[in-house]
Amino acid sequence: MSVATFEAELLTRQETVKLLRCSLKHLDNMISGGLMPRPIRLGKAPRFRRSELLEWIKAGCPAVSAPSAG
Secondary structure, three states: OOHHHHHHHEEOHHHHHHHHOOOHHHHHHHHHOOOOOOOEEEOOEEEEEHHHHHHHHHOOOOOOOOOOOO
16 A cells, blocks of 8 residues: 555545534544544554545444543
8 A cells, every 4th residue: 555545545634524414522522422433543644544534334234342431
């Protein structure tokens, strides 16, 4: 996989909300509630795997884990 392909595969929070057509706050709520795939971290920057999000959407957006405590 080339670097360009790898970078295109990882989405920022802003790119993710565009894909999902939701707000940043809603994105954060879905993550903390275990309702969507969790991001990976590159340093402090969260990144979302595009392929994982597309598979999740295709499956009907099922909850992926128990809500995090907090």
